[in-house]
Amino acid sequence: MKLDRRTFLSIGAGAAAGGAVGSLFTPLPWKLTDDLSIWSQNWPWTPDPARGEVTFAPTTCELCPGGCGVSVRKVKDRCVKIEGADGNPVNDGGICPLGSSGLQILYGPTRIKTPLKRAGKRGEGKWKPVTWDEALGEVAAKLSDLRQKKLAHTAAVYVNGGEGTVNNLFLRLATVYGTPNVFVSRTAWDTYADALLHMQGEYAKPAFDLENSDYILSFGCGIIEGWGSPVRMIRVNAQVAEAGSGKTVVQIEPRLSNTAAKAGKWVAIKPGTEAALALGLCHVIIREGLFNDEFVSTFSQNFEDWVDEVHTEHRGFKRAVLEDFPPSAVEKITGVPRAQVAKLAREFAAAKAPVALFGTGKGEEAGTLYGAMAVHALNALMGRINQAGGVFMLPPDADFNWPAPAMDALAQRSLRENRIDGAGTDRFPLASELPSRLGEVLADPKKPYPLHALLVYAADPAFTLPETEKVLAGLSQIDFVVYCGSQMNDTAAMADLVLPDHTCYEKWQDVPTPPGFARRHIGLTRPVVKPLFSTMQAGETAIRIAKAMGGPVAESFPWSDYIQCLEESMGARLADMKENGFWEAEPDKGPWYTAFKTRTRKFDFAPRIISPAFPDTKILLPTYEALTPAGSESGFPLTLIPYENLRLAAQNVGDTPFLVKTLPDSSLMNQESVVEINPATGKAFGLREGGAAILSTPAGETRVRVHFYPGVAKNTVALPKGLGHIGYDDYLAGKGTNVNALVGLLPDPVTGHNAALIARARIVPA
Amino acid sequence: MEIAAKSAMDKINALFDSLTPKKLLELDAMLQPKGVKRAPFWQWGLWMGFFTLVALWGFYAAILCWFKGLNQTNMNDYYGFALWIWADLAVIALGGGAFFTGFLKYVIGKEMPLKYIVNYAVIIGFICYSSALLILGMDVGQPLRGWFIFWHANVHSMLTEVAFCLSCYFGVLCIEYLPNVLENRQLDKIPFIHNLTHNFHSAMGIFAATGAFLSFFHQGSLGGVAGVMFGRPFAFREGVFIWPTTFFLFTWSAAAFGPCFTIMLTKLIEAITRKKLVPDTAVRFLAKISGWMIGTYIVAKIADTLYWAFVTAPAAGWHLSDFYTGNAFYGYWILALEIVAGGIIPAGILISKKGRETGWSLTLAVILGVIGVSVNRWVMVLQVMAVPIMEFDQWALYVPSWQEVATTILPVAYGVLLISASHRYLPLFPYEIEQANAAEHHG
Amino acid sequence: MSQSSLKPSETPADKNAYAGLWAVVLFAAAVGFYASLLVGWIVFPKLLYSKQNQPIDFNHVVHVGAVDDSCQTCHYFREDGSFAGMPATADCAGCHESMDSLQGENPQEKLFVQDYVEKDQKEVPWFIYSKQPPCVFFSHAAHVFSPKMRQFRDPEYQLPEEEVEEGAYDDTTCHVCHGFIGESEHNRPYEENRITGYSRDIWGENIAGIKKHTWERMKMDDCAECHEKVKGHKEACFVCHK
């Protein structure tokens, strides 16, 4: 028969059929099916982490001032997990969410891997990698040049704190270089230290023995939200929940924060009026004679009215408080019912070991001096100074016995120049520096002189200072901005030159006492892994810059390298630090008659400042001065306050991807911040849950989402603090709004520091 | 006659050897059942072309889901089951007509009127079940491991039962569909095939019986899927040992509403082809049965709902209102739509002789029935996922992505294509052939 | 097919035509059938696996003879109870310090010392015959030390009371999974499944998956089989998965 197409097809079909049937009797289809499923179980693009020996390496966490001891789990030479160090007195095995996500910083895209030089427009994110020699050389050259031109004072230095060797190396650099323009991030802790300086004659940090206190009265402190050392504070707070512990926490705060919710009692108060309430409590305690008579009568002064050498009559603290702050008046100011004021006062007085705390939220804003003094006066009234469960004094961690800096004529002269921010001048006699005014002065066309250089170490002024827009504009005016730190934060993003620091998992460094901690506690960071990138210990960087500049500047840095500097600075303490990871010392618990360094060796309820700055003597009599944010009540009917918590890192380190992931959709929705607003107010303004809205203040406006939250007062909106970054990576940058961009400067009438993040606001549906 | 057969063969050979458009038309004509009238090829081609495009669109979406993953859908951790699973349950319920008519015809032996509809009920079944398998193949996150459900089967899982019965019954449907294909005018001329078909027919009873049996189970286990979720008070039902009441309700509803769908499609196709394809006797017979089935089903369903609403759910701390209030979509209306509009009313119409014999009311009834059972499946899949369970949890609503919609439409298009082709080339409707032949004789 | 079933219409000529066609088709089918058998059994396995030699041809016999603690001298347990598996080059360097202190004449040793030990002890990229996928947690400790296993090996063995007894280690059962690799003088080539990346030892040499010895296949069922024997039941998934 002929092989026509049909026959051909038939044969093909037959062969195919036979083949198909036949293959069923071979392993092929079955093995293939199995192997394909196994392939899907081991997709090459799904990681298979390398196995190896597991070890643990200790260091100290540096992501916030908390100073927790951590233990890093390693597999071979990879870090895989960060855990709290057991037995460490600060955090004993516990760890906060930021700390345990530290490896996302160590290995993450926000790391700066090598010195970078700006290649594009400022803040554009275009960089050119340079060698360390080039980088350091350029810094030294630029600074020396200014110095030659007698413009040393136009170079500013900005650091995140006044303690620890590295901060002080940069401060020392500023001094010997000869610029008065050093900025140190200003926190509530510094304000309390000032209060101690004035009332007790000694600049010291407060140490709160909260573990042994039975009544903690918090004037807005985010006790479990980042105030002090987070893990330690959460431990303290957990004691309250311990069945049968007589301990309680009373939270005075405008918003139902986590702290307020977890406190034994929440006292809702109008924003920024805490000082008035503190003085109201003093009023009741004095009126009812509940105060510690021994302390007040024997160890304090200016409690009663007094007469000065020129026979001028002065009101004592007692009369002032009794006259000015009766509960009725306090109720008007704070909105706290008078009965509750009295009740609080009596509770506080009745407690065995009460203590009052100062500093709103994480304490990242300075607050008012009178606010701090009022709170401290409350502690003093009950004689809570140098008492178990009370407040003690700690000297700053800067006792390194370094040789006196070699100051040449150039330096000495330029140091006498006025600071650009006016601190220390007649206008702000009580301030040593005013970082919060940086934006304002830089934007001010009538500023005394322009800044030509700015050297920032581990701080993030571009993000943390109020009036962000002015700050950013100001930064762009500075010819030469140098950032030294480990992460590409907002300031780094705005810099001309970036000098990458090691992370706390790669370097030797001292970590100063955690704020508010009951004892001096200097932690030690240790290299857990060899530095992954071409980075340099910031202290080393400072020393190299100085050396590169030569002359007296170099002479003031006699150390061969940072390690030697660290060893000499820590001295005998280093042994402990290397053995346990920290060094500790008890505070001075001396009796009252040795406790105070005032002229009269007494506690001063109304200290007087005798200074050339004041033609007539200035008396710091604690009182309440209303803060009035810009904007009219009609145009901006609402009050905007920030809220803070541990899932929102808002200082020089930003949220890690894990942290951002933990943010509830009541803080961040897609790329937008979510504002909390009281349901009644929200409805009144035509808003709906989850809806978009435009939030505007005199300082600026932004698009937000709305969350109805009965935990904020009517006519109040609360915005999460820590979002709205321009630096970092896609996991953080551009998400939400920076509170600082919406609030204007709200200066403390006494010191000029920023008193609070409060603004008038308006909100309309978008 | 001899010449006829012979010449036909040669013609086909010739055609195979050299296909030209003209010859294609001849082939088209020759493949059509003898004597019937069909739409012109171009018209039919246009129709097929359109639905092919729709199918391709759906297929594109399917490819996206396979290669990019299920992030292409709008499903989420609250909606693990969504549109697809609903579509699955719905088509299987509607395909129920196949097993049920098969069951009646071959097992109960209602030969006479149903022979006019059974072929075509089988095709619908075939389409529904193949679609269901296709959708399942897309719905799993790891299709390459899909066979684990058979190989590592967990006998406690209703889904396992579903998978097994479903695929077995699909096999049966293939076998049931085959003879119909082989009855093609030309194929039938090949003696081997002719005999094969013949033998198949005689064996069909067994297949139908098996099919019916399997169907009872997987229809049921599909109901079980929801009913056994004791963590989901909205879905959970008590029952007789391993089977919750939903098990039986699903089987019953499939048997009851399946025929509605079969009738609905018949009416639809008759409308499109402008021909009488199934004698009223058959349709009315099926409608009557369906009516009584729905009637009995809805009584059971109502009883079950009442017991659930007033005993089962409250025992776990839930009130009926918790399931139907406090959200933007799910209200009591859906309960009414399912039970009253989609159950009681069609039952009433179909049971009453007048109702099922009046054209418009019959159509209304079957449409309502189809809606009713679809809503039931929707509720048992999507509302289950929507209802918050933890006190502090929230209602979760969901809108499918275009990829989900497209892949859900794909089976519809594919169904249209298969029915159109079958109708054109296969003796799908014996009645139509009879009519045609009768006409020929008269002529 | 039976005569009776034929249509009267068919002429003998047709019948032959069909018969001829059918014969051809059947023949084609047969050819296809055998061809696919050939492909499935012979060609397919060849294509499926790639073959590589170990970077160094290691002689177990020599080493087992030289060390005093048998397998665990090099394949030891770490302090935390985890199993070190392949020794690190640093471990080997204990004996093979440098080119001027070679243990013997073997060129492989020379190769090893100069390419790895003296190249700051970089690790040898050994192929692991028994490598299990990431989803598997295999506890060597459980299989070597657990009282259950020791009882299994030695029915006399009593569960220890409190004190840890000496010489708990016992490697008489390594071969159950690893075969008598300790008696090998050369490394056999390592075969890897091109699709799954698994070592061929997991599926076994025999493409049909038939095994004669316990170590000839290491799929999950083989583990389960043994667990059932020892523990009396297939255990929970998490016993061996992670």
Added chain:
Amino acid sequence: MEAAESHEKQKMYGMVIDLDKCTGCGACMVACMAENNVPFRKDETDKFKSITWMRVYLLSNKKDYPYSDICYLPRPCMHCSGRGGHGHSPCVSVCPAVATDYSHATGIVSQIYTRCFGCRYCMGACPYHARYFNWWDPKWPEGMKEYLSPDVSCRMRGVVEKCSFCFHRYQRAMDLAFTEQRTELEENEYQTSCTQACPANAIVFGDLNNEEHQVAQLVSEPPEGKKKFRLLEQLDTNPKVYYLTSKDWVLSAANRSVKEEAKKAESGH
């Protein structure tokens, strides 16, 4: 199964979480993600698609300022043992391919990613939403794969994952025990990552069958003034995570059955 294992000393690992202590800081969530190679995406604000084995829920007393109150509730996998504690947890009983099972030796509900083929029936069945689906291929930014732990296998796209009570830590601890000729673990030898991290020590983990362990003691007699409850007890899921609270509103905000009783009580008055 049970019978077969009864000769072993059976453990029943569980948790007690003190809601009075929990501050909602999120340390447990992060510690869990860091321990278990949990992936993350650029936008995680759609909480219906955000993988968090440990999720902290927010409870509210629904009162208006200044009487409003909130409480956080961390929710790991409950490792349910189902009705009568036979191991038929909602998810295990429905998984068609035995990709998740209940261990009678430890009371832990496993999830085997390589067995799972992603049908998501278990997610539908779990009333706690403790199960999460990998909608995307897991991706880590350049360099970040470095911190992934080999103790926990990474999940591929298309499978379900959930809290495992850090079972790999049990595996490692047992390794050590075996080499030391032990078959039992000390309480502190096996602790989950969240328990270890919690700054408030609000989470206590251990063997509910072992009266030596703190969990067992807390469950048998809760601290004075605190009430204990489990989520959705009335559904017979038999979860192994207990909660403690001293606030009545928390009890009713977290637990329906209690709420029902409260209603009855009210109507009774």
